[in-house]
Amino acid sequence: MTTSTRPSPPHTRPDEPARSRRRRRSPRDRLGPRISAWVAIVVFGAFALLPAYWLLATSLSPQDQVFQYPPSFFPGDITFEHYADLADNPDLFRYLVNSVIVSVVTAVLSVLVSAYMGYSFSKFRYRGRRSLMYLVLSSQMFPQALLLVTLYAVFSAYGLLNSYAALILSFTTFTLPLCVWMLKGFFDTIPDELIEAARVDGASRLRIIHSVVLPLSAPGLVAAGLFAFVRGWNDFIFALTLAGPDKQTLPPGLVNTFVGEAQTAWPQLMAASLVVSLPVVIGFIVLQRYLVGGITAGAVKG
Amino acid sequence: MHGGIVASGRAGVRNTHTPSTTAPRRIGDGAFAVALTLPGLALLVAVVLYPLVSALVTAFFEQSLVIPGREFVGFENIQAVLESDFWRIFRQTLVFTVGSTLVPFVIGFGLALALNTGLRGQKVFRGVFLVPWLVPGVVVSFLWMWIFNANYGVANGLLEGLGIIDEPHAWLAEPGTAMAAVIIAKTWASFPWMMVMLLAGLQTVPPELHEAAEVDGAGTIRRFFSVTLPHLKGIVGLVLLLEFIWNFQHFDIIYVLTGGGPAGTTQTFATSVYETAFRGFDLGRAGALGLLWMIILLVLVVVYVRFSERGEQE
Numbered sequence: 001m002t003t004s005t006r007p008s009p010p011h012t013r014p015d016e017p018a019r020s021r022r023r024r025r026s027p028r029d030r031l032g033p034r035i036s037a038w039v040a041i042v043v044f045g046a047f048a049l050l051p052a053y054w055l056l057a058t059s060l061s062p063q064d065q066v067f068q069y070p071p072s073f074f075p076g077d078i079t080f081e082h083y084a085d086l087a088d089n090p091d092l093f094r095y096l097v098n099s100v101i102v103s104v105v106t107a108v109l110s111v112l113v114s115a116y117m118g119y120s121f122s123k124f125r126y127r128g129r130r131s132l133m134y135l136v137l138s139s140q141m142f143p144q145a146l147l148l149v150t151l152y153a154v155f156s157a158y159g160l161l162n163s164y165a166a167l168i169l170s171f172t173t174f175t176l177p178l179c180v181w182m183l184k185g186f187f188d189t190i191p192d193e194l195i196e197a198a199r200v201d202g203a204s205r206l207r208i209i210h211s212v213v214l215p216l217s218a219p220g221l222v223a224a225g226l227f228a229f230v231r232g233w234n235d236f237i238f239a240l241t242l243a244g245p246d247k248q249t250l251p252p253g254l255v256n257t258f259v260g261e262a263q264t265a266w267p268q269l270m271a272a273s274l275v276v277s278l279p280v281v282i283g284f285i286v287l288q289r290y291l292v293g294g295i296t297a298g299a300v301k302g
Numbered sequence: 303m304h305g306g307i308v309a310s311g312r313a314g315v316r317n318t319h320t321p322s323t324t325a326p327r328r329i330g331d332g333a334f335a336v337a338l339t340l341p342g343l344a345l346l347v348a349v350v351l352y353p354l355v356s357a358l359v360t361a362f363f364e365q366s367l368v369i370p371g372r373e374f375v376g377f378e379n380i381q382a383v384l385e386s387d388f389w390r391i392f393r394q395t396l397v398f399t400v401g402s403t404l405v406p407f408v409i410g411f412g413l414a415l416a417l418n419t420g421l422r423g424q425k426v427f428r429g430v431f432l433v434p435w436l437v438p439g440v441v442v443s444f445l446w447m448w449i450f451n452a453n454y455g456v457a458n459g460l461l462e463g464l465g466i467i468d469e470p471h472a473w474l475a476e477p478g479t480a481m482a483a484v485i486i487a488k489t490w491a492s493f494p495w496m497m498v499m500l501l502a503g504l505q506t507v508p509p510e511l512h513e514a515a516e517v518d519g520a521g522t523i524r525r526f527f528s529v530t531l532p533h534l535k536g537i538v539g540l541v542l543l544l545e546f547i548w549n550f551q552h553f554d555i556i557y558v559l560t561g562g563g564p565a566g567t568t569q570t571f572a573t574s575v576y577e578t579a580f581r582g583f584d585l586g587r588a589g590a591l592g593l594l595w596m597i598i599l600l601v602l603v604v605v606y607v608r609f610s611e612r613g614e615q616e
Contacts, residue, residue, distance in 0.1 A: 047409065073456075146551075147353045147354055151353040236438070292428070
């Protein structure tokens with residue numbers, strides 16, 4: 001008999017097919033865990049979504065229906081009048097413009113400053129680098145209510161109270177830790193060979209950053225930028241304290257406008273709340289892929 | 303080596319034809335690398351470090367927000383703070399912090415486990431559950447203020463409909479329930495972050511470990527405690543620690559929902575420092591309260607880290 005008795009290559013794994021078959025029928029696919037998973041999703045999901053639904057429902061209900069007890073869970077008639085009311089309010093429009101200006105400038109400035117810092121942490125090795133990285137990271141642990149106690153005086157001394165600059169400088173600083181961390185992660189994935197090649201071609205060190213590194217990290221820049229935007233958009237305590245009425249952003253502006261001494265205009269407030277939340281929610285859902293990676297990157301890897 | 307800077311060494315080692323001129327260039331790179339961090343560092347010093355240190359220093363001065371000048375008073379502010387309602391505020395801060403850390407943790411972990419079972423549409427659910435976390439803190443406060451409203455609130459409507467309560471209750475205005483109501487609102491805002499982090503951790507657990515445990519006869523619950531949980535120890539510790547630190551200094555939701563009331567029962571360090579400085583104009587007292595606040599936070603964090611390190615060695 002001339003059977004080919006070729007020895008199998010040393011590295012094949014005879015159990016390979018069996019293994020993949022086992023994985024297909026892994027315990028994850030069993031019925032019991034699946035049912036409990038759905039129960040958890042429905043129960044906790046109700047907690048997560050019913051309040052959001054109530055926000056929407058209130059904002060669409062006619063005035064007389066909002067102020068009745070017990071509340072009806074489904075609005076009988078749907079009206080957009082509360083949204084129309086918002087458009088008539090010149091103060092709200094000013095707060096909106098302020099919010100857009102402050103958040104956009106914060107986003108751009110944060111990305112720029114954190115990109116330089118993140119690039120330095122990612123591609124260079126120098127004494128004190130690790131200490132600097134931890135200093136930046138730990139700076140987000142300090143209580144903002146306490147910082148404000150003297151930051152107010154500092155900004156006052158430099159004539160920056162009631163200015164966009166006070167808000168933008170504060171928000172940019174508070175976004176640094178996370179943006180630097182996110183962007184460092186992105187730069188780590190850029191091969192050093194590319195940077196080396198650009199350098200051999202005679203590109204200056206700043207040119208390398210602007211023409212090679214940043215374009216390659218576009219998804220990371222967008223994610224970090226959105227993060228910074230949200231920080232500026234959502235802030236309450238700094239805008240409340242450092243900005244006067246004409247530079248105030250939407251969160252403290254909504255408090256000023258709606259939370260009256262006597263009766264709060266609930267349906268209008270819910271409509272305004274929804275409008276304020278919308279840009280952030282939409283931006284996040286669109287960019288979810290990058291952002292979830294960005295949130296969890298540093299933590300899960302160690 | 304001068305400053306010890308290499309443009310991330312790896313390329314240099316692998317590439318045999320790296321230009322031999324790198325050596326003198328590295329010194330320039332050192333200055334360049336540090337220069338890149340300067341704008342960020344300047345902001346950190348101006349907006350975080352300097353105000354923080356200077357706020358803590360005011361603890362030892364009699365100083366007003368509106369009147370210039372100050373006078374050294376030693377420990378007088380600290381003594382005055384300790385003799386007023388300090389311990390009540392400490393207790394309330396702790397209740398808020400522990401409650402708003404553990405409740406969202408349980409919900410977030412439950413959802414992460416549920417989403418990790420490989421059911422269809424996992425990413426869609428994750429996106430939907432993220433929504434409460436994205437909503438601005440002020441909106442979270444308005445929404446729960448409306449839900450807990452004494453006259454028209456849906457919480458009362460729901461609980462009465464289910465027969466749990468007999469008559470509408472002013473959840474946020476009653477000293478007995480205000481803190482619980484605030485914790486529920488904060489939980490709603492922060493469980494999604496816990497969920498995302500824990501889900502990312504769960505996805506790093508190798509399925510082989512579960513398979514091996516199952517072959518050895520371990521049930522679902524047993525596998526959770528002997529395989530999943532030990533593997534997640536690091537990330538569980540991290541999310542609990544971070545959320546604890548954040549909640550210990552949380553401001554927005556408490557301030558808008560209750561303003562520290564009723565009768566000061568939801569006052570925490572953050573709202574109290576803010577009130578002392580910007581309503582009472584007393585920077586010295588605010589600084590003293592802040593100093594004690596930071597010391598307590600530091601002690602708690604050190605104890606927690608020690609405790610979890612010991613747990614890891616066992």
